[in-house]
Each structure stands twice: as C-alpha cells, then as structure tokens.
Amino acid sequence: MEWKNELTAQLKIDYPIIQAPMLGITTPEMVAAVSQNGGLGSLPIGGLSPERTRELIRKTKSFTSKPFAVNLFTNGVPEYSHADAEAMQDFLETFARDNQLVFDRLSLDALRFYNYKEQLSVLIEEAITIVSFTFGIPDAESMTALKQQGIILVGTATSVQEAVLVQQAGADAVAAQGIEAGGHRGSFLEEAPLPMVGTFVLVPEIAAHVDIPVIAAGGIKSGRTIRAAFQLGAQAVQIGTAFIASHESMAIPSYKTALPKAQVTDSALTRAFSGRWARGIRNQFMEAVEASGLRIPPYPIQHIITAGLRAKAQQADRKEFTNMWAGQASAGAENRSSADILLQFIAQTEGV
Ligand SMILES: Cc1cc2nc3c(=O)[nH]c(=O)nc-3n(C[C@H](O)[C@H](O)[C@H](O)COP(=O)(O)O)c2cc1C
Incomplete structure (x- = not known):
C-alpha cells in the first residue's frame, strides 16, 4: 500500500x-x-x-x-468570578475530607x-x-x-x-x-x-x-x-x-486497567476537571462536581484549582478522583x- x-x-x-x-x-x-x-x-x-x-x-x-x-x-x-471559584474550593474541601483525600486551597490572587x-x-x-x-x-x-x-x-x-x-x-x-x-x-x-x-x-x-x-x-x-x-x-x-x-504512558495503573474494559458508552464530556469540555471515563469526581450544582469556573481556573487534588489521587492510584481522559473507542487499548x-x-x- x-x-x-x-x-x-x-x-x-x-x-x-x-x-x-x-x-x-x-x-x-x-x-x-x-x-x-x-x-x-x-x-x-x-x-x-x-x-x-x-x-x-x-x-x-x-x-x-x-x-x-x-x-x-x-x-x-478569561475573566472569572472569584465567588464561583471560592465556592468550588469550599466544595472540594468537603469532598476531599469525605473521601480521605488532600485538598490544598489556593489563593486566587497568586495563580500563575x-x-x-x-x-x-x-x-x-x-x-x-x-x-x-x-x-x-x-x-x-x-x-x-x-x-x-x-x-x-x-x-x-x-x-x-x-x-x-x-x-x-x-x-x-x-x-x-x-x-x-x-x-x-x-x-x-x-x-x-x-x-x-x-x-x-x-x-x-x-x-x-x-x-x-x-x-x-x-x-x-x-x-x-x-x-x-x-x-x-x-x-x-x-x-x-x-x-x-x-x-x-504516565497513566496510573488503575486507569490503565480500566481503559481497555470501558464500554463505548462509559465516557462522557465534562467540564468538572478543568473548566473546558473534555471526554473521559465517568467517575466519582466527575459525578460529584456535576451534581453539586455549582458553576464551574472556566479553563484554566478549574484546571488549576483541581490540580493538587488530582495529583494526590494519582499518587495513591485512586482513579475515581482524577481525570481519566479517554475516547469512545478505548476498548481493547493494549498495555504494550x-x-x-x-x-x-x-x-x-x-x-x-
Ligand atoms: C489523555 C488525553 C490527553 C490529550 N491531551 C491533548 C493535548 O495536550 N493537546 C491536544 O492537542 N490534544 C490532546 N488530546 C486530544 C488528542 O489530540 C486527539 O484529538 C484525540 O486523542 C483523538 O481521539 P482518540 O482519543 O479517540 O484517539 C488528548 C487526548 C487524550 C485522550
């Protein structure tokens, strides 16, 4: 060919x-x-x-x-509402405590x-x-x-x-x-x-x-x-x-294991992790942020606010609390x- x-x-x-x-x-x-x-x-x-x-x-x-x-x-x-970002941080503080995670609150004025x-x-x-x-x-x-x-x-x-x-x-x-x-x-x-x-x-x-x-x-x-x-x-x-x-790949072990097993309907578009629409395998974090009813700050604010919590979840290999980006065609992805x-x-x- x-x-x-x-x-x-x-x-x-x-x-x-x-x-x-x-x-x-x-x-x-x-x-x-x-x-x-x-x-x-x-x-x-x-x-x-x-x-x-x-x-x-x-x-x-x-x-x-x-x-x-x-x-x-x-x-x-973009311009963003500090009130929305603080409300999101309040939510993540409680969410982290309820799930034995670590959330370090950020000072919005110091974001780089x-x-x-x-x-x-x-x-x-x-x-x-x-x-x-x-x-x-x-x-x-x-x-x-x-x-x-x-x-x-x-x-x-x-x-x-x-x-x-x-x-x-x-x-x-x-x-x-x-x-x-x-x-x-x-x-x-x-x-x-x-x-x-x-x-x-x-x-x-x-x-x-x-x-x-x-x-x-x-x-x-x-x-x-x-x-x-x-x-x-x-x-x-x-x-x-x-x-x-x-x-x-840098993907954590539990993500690498979940990916090939995901059905074509297991991923969804979400703004929960970063404030921008992205497709990933549904998990507890995505569902909790979406169910909170809070206004999600725009990218890259939400991305930065959630970064520390996601990094800690990754260190502990807890896939339910970090983004597992994946396309619809993830079934059969191989560990090679x-x-x-x-x-x-x-x-x-x-x-x-
Ligand atoms: C985990 C992950 C991270 C991604 N990060 C980027 C990125 O940094 N820059 C970019 O242009 N696209 C990024 N994309 C989108 C890809 O460029 C591409 O459009 C997509 O993976 C193609 O679809 P597929 O996942 O079904 O193969 C990312 C996709 C995934 C799955």
Whole structure:
C-alpha cells in the first residue's frame, strides 16, 4: 500500500500516523518511540513553563533525531468570578475530607498562568520543525514568527468553520477532531454552540472546504478505522486513546486497567476537571462536581484549582478522583510498547 502523500512529505515521516499529544500521559519516551519507527510523535507542552518546555524537548531529542511535533494550547485567561471559584474550593474541601483525600486551597490572587507566547522562543531556539496547536489559533505575530523559521503548523478544528479559520491563519494542515475523541475538545468559537460532530461526518466535510491536508482524530483504533479515515479524505490519522495504556504512558495503573474494559458508552464530556469540555471515563469526581450544582469556573481556573487534588489521587492510584481522559473507542487499548502499537497499526492497515 502507498503510505506516502503530500503531508508525509511535508512532515518528513514514513507513515501518516500521528501519536496525539496527551498532556499528563505522553512522555518523551512515547514521542520518540513513535517518531523513531516512522510515525509522528507529538510532545504536549500546553500551559507548561518555558523551562519545563525546554527540558521535555531536550529529553525527547536525546532519544530520537527524527522529527516530532510540539503541541501548544493557545487559550488566554478569561475573566472569572472569584465567588464561583471560592465556592468550588469550599466544595472540594468537603469532598476531599469525605473521601480521605488532600485538598490544598489556593489563593486566587497568586495563580500563575503560562501563555503559549512565553514558549515560542524556546521552540525556535530548539529548532522544532513541527508545531501543532489546540484551543484556538496563535495570533498573527506568532504565526509569522513560527512560519519564518520554516516550521510546519498544524491546527485543530471541531467544525468546518474552525477549519476554515485555521487555514486562513496560515496553518499547513488541520486536525479534524470528532466528538469521539478523548481529552479536551479543541473547539474555540465561544459564540457558537459546542460542535458535537463525529469523525465520520467531520472529516469529509472539512476536506471539502479546505485545501490544506486534513488529519482525522477521534475513534481511530485499528487498521480498518485508519483505512476508513483515508477513504473519508484524511491524509493522516491522529491517535490518542490507543496509546494511554502503553508502557511509555504516565497513566496510573488503575486507569490503565480500566481503559481497555470501558464500554463505548462509559465516557462522557465534562467540564468538572478543568473548566473546558473534555471526554473521559465517568467517575466519582466527575459525578460529584456535576451534581453539586455549582458553576464551574472556566479553563484554566478549574484546571488549576483541581490540580493538587488530582495529583494526590494519582499518587495513591485512586482513579475515581482524577481525570481519566479517554475516547469512545478505548476498548481493547493494549498495555504494550508504543512502538509495538504503531507497528501493529501499520501491519493491520496494510492487511485490510
Ligand atoms: C489523555 C488525553 C490527553 C490529550 N491531551 C491533548 C493535548 O495536550 N493537546 C491536544 O492537542 N490534544 C490532546 N488530546 C486530544 C488528542 O489530540 C486527539 O484529538 C484525540 O486523542 C483523538 O481521539 P482518540 O482519543 O479517540 O484517539 C488528548 C487526548 C487524550 C485522550
């Protein structure tokens, strides 16, 4: 089968299979394993400090000299109600006590946010060749700065309207993220209702409306689904959930065990963990925050407020109290090496 196309040439990869950036899950080892075997690994650095960004990039480079993508979050920090945030902290304090968890209350005035613009100089200094972004589009000045370095830019869209904006901003490719996808929605048109379009509908629609290559994301887990994405007009696939249980993943043991057993109906979209819509396996934390009736502060406020509690739950391997991001197609996700997972996708696709 012919794997090469316009996008593989641009990205300088052998197979148009992209390991999705997954903040909190993806390690430099995972990225390198995929890139080393001819796919494209993606290193998530959304919201991290410039120092941590550089450290992760250097670590990835120490494992591979092949191209890999670096993934940015382009959100700003919205105005938010301090009263809502304090009410949420009150709730979490009680919730933590009732469940033998630790919740450290934060002083809202001291919250520190890192913006993607603080990371750009690191990406340029480290000679990164591919940058993907989600939650919006970098501003024109940033797009120009990255393009001047010859960096290939990949945006994220969950609707045709978003994909057209990504193309207009000068991106070289667009990831069409269907509603099946695990993790955060990349949606960024605040005034529009949250797009809830499945990959099967979204990919051909976007492919019909943009000239840049389309990458299908959401629900892809096998040779058959990879073939289907190509048939729908995608030039590459971006796969996240199938790598969560891998050896190189940071997922805690109980999450890695729960993931392959999850039914297609076990995940849900929630704002409970971060304030942004994201898909994860339902658990006690998600249900309790939603049942509280409280107004959930917007991203990244809720994300930061809940971060400490989630970290402590992870240390104790208590999956009911931390986010278990997962797409609808999580059943059968395997605890194997990331290289094996990629190589199996390639073999399966060739065998279809
Ligand atoms: C655990 C997890 C974390 C994610 N984190 C990011 C991220 O940091 N940046 C990003 O662009 N997308 C992120 N995503 C979304 C993926 O890029 C991709 O759209 C999705 O995984 C594709 O659907 P699938 O999970 O069904 O394969 C994440 C997805 C998961 C499952």
